[in-house]
Amino acid sequence: MNSTSDKALMMKVKKGDLDKLGLLFERYNRPLFSFFYRMCKDCDLSEDLVQSVFERILKYRETYTGNGKFTTWMFSIARNAHIDHYRKEKRSEIPVEIDEDRLEAEENESVIIDQKEQKKNLLEIALDRLDEDKREVIILSRYEGLKYKEIADILHTTEGAIKVKMFRAMKELKDLVTMLSEECSYE
Numbered sequence: 001m002n003s004t005s006d007k008a009l010m011m012k013v014k015k016g017d018l019d020k021l022g023l024l025f026e027r028y029n030r031p032l033f034s035f036f037y038r039m040c041k042d043c044d045l046s047e048d049l050v051q052s053v054f055e056r057i058l059k060y061r062e063t064y065t066g067n068g069k070f071t072t073w074m075f076s077i078a079r080n081a082h083i084d085h086y087r088k089e090k091r092s093e094i095p096v097e098i099d100e101d102r103l104e105a106e107e108n109e110s111v112i113i114d115q116k117e118q119k120k121n122l123l124e125i126a127l128d129r130l131d132e133d134k135r136e137v138i139i140l141s142r143y144e145g146l147k148y149k150e151i152a153d154i155l156h157t158t159e160g161a162i163k164v165k166m167f168r169a170m171k172e173l174k175d176l177v178t179m180l181s182e183e184c185s186y187e
Contacts, residue, residue, distance in 0.1 A: 006070035014061045025054055028071070031144055032078055038139045039082055041128065052081045072150040075140065079154055119177075122184070126176035134169035141166060 006027070012020040029050050036046035056077050064073060127135055140146045140154065148166065152159045 007066050010057075010061070010064050010070050010073075011066055013057070014064050018058070021054065021058060024057070024070075028074060029054075032074075035075070035078060035139055035144055036082065038127070038143060039132070039136065045085070049078070049081050049085060052085075053078045056081060068153060069150060071144075071146065072153045075144070075146065075150075076154045079136070118184070122177050122180045123173075126173050126180055129176055130169060130173060134165065134172060137162065137165050138169050138173065 009020045036049045
């Protein structure tokens with residue numbers, strides 16, 4: 001096993017060499033931030049959740065077995081941190097607000113900017129409008145580059161179920177992009 005592989009570093013963290021966690025943080029803080037930001041569209045919250053993931057990695061390092069990819073284990077922790085945050089927020093009865101002004105501004109700006117940027121904006125808006133579970137599967141697969149098997153492990157389901165969920169999510173995303181594109185062409 002390569003001494004700088006994710007598994008090797010995590011095994012060293014598990015054995016008490018906590019300095020190695022810094023190397024893992026350097027490798028994965030940006031992909032985790034990207035995952036959280038795409039899920040919640042809040043920079044400060046995304047940064048807090050990244051910190052929470054690494055605190056949990058440290059806290060639960062004894063549970064790491066080295067089986068499977070490190071990123072699968074890490075994104076399972078990330079997903080749980082995200083879910084726990086919103087459960088806690090729900091209990092404190094702070095409503096989760098959708099920033100309609102931001103969505104409207106993105107729609108208005110997309111008319112002005114070039115076609116490539118417009119398509120990217122439409123995709124982001126459509127992604128925001130998907131149900132959280134569908135958005136999560138697309139983000140893990142298309143943006144974070146995880147394989148269906150890894151996503152299945154994270155979500156505690158089968159690879160076949162992920163393929164079906166991904167197919168449905170991509171179909172809905174395509175339909176939303178088409179609808180948004182048509183809306184923009186009428187404005």
